[in-house]
Amino acid sequence: MILQLPFLVIIMLITLPIYPLAYSAHELIIAKPGCSSICGGVEIYYPFGMKDPKCYVDKWFEIECRETSEGQKPYLKSLNLEVRVLGMHEVYIMNPIFHWNCPSRRAKPEVINLRGSPFVYSQDANKFMAIGCNNLAFLQSNGSNVACCVSICDDSEEVNDNFNLVREGSCSGRYCCETSLPKYLLEYNATLQDFNTQNNNTVSEPCSYALIVHGQVTSDFNNMDHVPAILEWKILDNTLHNSTLQLLSESDYVTCNRSNFTSSQTTGWRCDCLEGFYGNPYLAGGCTALPGYNNSQTKKWAIVGVSSSVGSIIFLLGLWLLYKDVRKRVIEKGKQKFFKKNGGLLLQQRISSNEANLDKAILFSLDDLEKATDHFNMNRVVGKGGQGTVYKGMLVDGTIVAVKKFKVEGNVEEFINEFVILSQINNRNVVRLLGCCLETEIPLLVYEFIPNGNLFEYLHDQNKELLPMTWDMCLRIATEIAGAMFYLHSVASKPIYHRDIKSTNILLDEKYRAKIADFGTSRVISIEATHLTTVVQGTFGYLDPEYFHTSQFTEKSDVYSFGVVLAELLTGQKPISSVRSGEFKSLASYFVECVEEDNLLDIVDKRIVKEAEKREIIAVANLANRCLELNGKKRPTMKEITFELEEIHRLVRKCNAEKNEDEFELARVEDYHPWDGYSTSKSWDSKLFNL
Structure with missing residues (x-):
């Protein structure tokens, strides 16, 4: 009996993190003495408080308990937002809905502005959602589009039937679309653009909505003005x-x-x-x-007990070792469970059968990656998007890596098959996949670390002190991207369509060489495949219009996306910009229009115009224009694009070399023959013009 009691205590300590206990509110001190702590059934935790200023930390945390037709309800007084739940570092609020084509509803509610407050919209807990037929939904902040999604309806469908898709949790582009929020969203506006209006079609679509929401809404939006959302807070x-x-x-x-x-x-x-x-x-x-937790009194009792005899010390040491052993077994069992669930045994079979190269595809342990990333410290985050979070880490051998946490959707065997194929890609302009870890609930991928960020930041972030873009760099980066895509389409053992080519997925290494990354939406194509997809995937501004209308993705869809990137390199402009009006918010449409109207040099980056020959710019612009053909069959292949860019780049380098040689010869003449009394400007200018 004496041996059993401490053992039960150890078992309780082992299981405590796995099965947390619930405690009622009356056991907690939640408010300052003399302060009200409940309004309408909602518990008001300090630093929030009501009535007396001593009950809350400052004006931002003041709660006003209002009488409504439904009883008392708490509101954040400073922001005029209803509060549903107050938690440690989170507030569940009721957030306004934006309505369009709804006669009985106000279209644009008062925009919430959190600037200067201790609150921010939670990126992890919320999402931006739009409901309606044939709409482009934009989330705007500080005058710029920060997120967007597309919702489509078939002409034969009833709106009421479509709304059932939202209630059933299906929001993938059919009547309903959603996307993640940007980091640190403090204020926002939402706008919807109707496809029928853009196409000069006067058909009136039914009521549409845009909202920031936590979870899935299961009520009729016609009867709602607000939905639940979550704000994170700190004390400033x-x-x-x-x-x-x-x-x-x-x-x-x-x-x-x-x-x-x-x-x-x-x-x-x-x-x-x-x-x-x-x-x-x-x-x-x-x-x-x-x-049951070892508080200070328990520690004192333990010290007295241990000091009573050497035997007690040995006994407690034995219990501790037993606890460590049991805990280790529980952790290892969990790792094995996730390893099998994520297809680890299947991957080991593929590796042993030489389908994957062990030098290129390594199965990392969770312990290795936790040490490399300082237990996934938020200070190690180098990127965060819809597909996952990327951490910078250093392995025990000193190798710097990028560790990506993401969620695998679909069949595990498909993920393993994709991992095996990507592990065999051998191209210097494709980010190398080093391995994976399957010992966690969400698998981890390990890539080589690319230090200089992505091409989008390089082109558009003027705050960073980066090496200035030259015409030679522009051509080299374009040629490297094209060569990597040519490799994926035609040289790899099986064709690979990237499906999300954009400047944020093109990384720059320490020598500013381009590397294609993020194959989360990529597909390996067999000869028999029809390439027909059920859900249109891609990034607005880079998306092939033909693929958008037919849902049939081909290699020419990647070519269109590359054409947008090429236009970005030439113009230095973003793929979507609110500065451009109407249909020219899209860089692709604006670029094609300028080429056709012979206004190309008006939109080309001034640095490129100053440095490059006009015929060189026109050659690259014509190539980009062919990539942006609306008819995919008229677009060139990546092989043709690669050869043309290599030839243009070769001629530019040859021209630069000849210029340098002529300048060197001129300098030699200057050293030995004084120029007094002679004029050579005319002949020298003529020679430059003929290069």
Whole structure:
């Protein structure tokens, strides 16, 4: 009996992180003494509070309890937003819906502006959603489009039937579309563009909606003005009194950290109860020990017991080793479970049968990648998007890598097959896949690390101190991208269509060489494949119009996307811009129009116009124009594009070499023959013109 009791305590400690206990609110200190802590059934946790200013930390955290026809409801007074739930570092609010073609609803609600506040829309918990027929939905912030999605309806479908798709959780482009939010969204506006209106069609589409929402909405939007959303919060600098912060920081049960909060570099504080404690860390004495946790009194008892005899020390040591062993077994069992679930055994079979090269495809352990990324520290994040988060890491041998967390959708065997094929790609202008880790619920991919960011940042981010783009660099990057795509389409063992070629997926290494990345939407094509897809995938501004209308993706769809990138390189303009009006918001349409009307040099980047010969610019522009043909059959192949760009680049380098040689010869003449009394400007200018 004596041996069993401590063992049960150990088992409780082992299972505690896996099966957390629930505690009722009356056991917690949630508000300051004398302050109201409930409004309409919602518990009001400090630093939030009501009525008396001493009950909340500052004006941003003031809660107003309002009387409504449905009873009392709490509101964030400063933002006039209804609160459904208050949590540690999160607030569940009711967010307004934007309506279009809804006679009984106001189209544009008052835009919420969180600038200067301690709140920000949660990127992980929320999403931007649009519901309606044949719409382009844009999420705008600070005057720019930051996200968009497309929703399509068949002419024969009923709107009421389509709405069932939203209630059933299907939002993939048919009547309903969704996309992730940008980081640090503080204020936004939403607009919808109707396809029928763009095509001069007067058919009136039914009521449409745009919204930022948490979770899936299951009610009729015609009867709603608000939907649930989540705001994250921190306490801004100088809000908590210094003595209060010192008191909280010195507590045995509380930890407070200061970090950047928004893109404006505003800093704030977050406090949490230490492991083994729960409650409100912003109040003195607000953190309470979990039942069974080794609090200070238990530690004192343990010290007295251990000091009583050497035998007790050996006994406790044995229990600790037993706990460590059991815990290790639980962790290893979980890793094995995820390894099998994610197709690890199938991948091992492929590797052993020489379908994948061990030198190129490595099965990393979770421990290795946790050490490499400092346990996936947020300070190691180098990129975050709809498909996952990328961390910078360093392996034990000193190799710098990029570790990507993403969610595999579909059959595990398809993922393994794609991994095996990508591991065999051998092209210097394709980001090399080093291996994967299957010991987590969400598989991890490991790539070579590319240090100089992506081409989009290089072309459009004027704040970064980067090597200036030259005409030779422009041609070299274009040629490298084209060569890599030619390899994927025609040289690889099986053709690979990338399906999302864009400047953000083109990375630049330490020598500013281009490397194609992000094969999350790529497909390996067999000879019998029809390339017909059920859901149109891609990025607005780069998407092939022919693929958009037919849902049939071909190699020429990648060619169209490359044409947009080539136009970006020539003009230095973004693929979608609100500065351009009407149909010319798309760079592709604007570029084709300028080429056809002989206004090309008006939109080409001034640095390129100054440096390059006019015939060289026209040659590359004509190639981009052919890539942007609306009829895919008229577009060139990537092989033809690669050869043409290589020839143009070769002639440019030859011309530059001849110029340098002539300048060298001229310098030699200057050294030995004075120029006094002679004029050579006419003959020298003529020679330059003929190059």
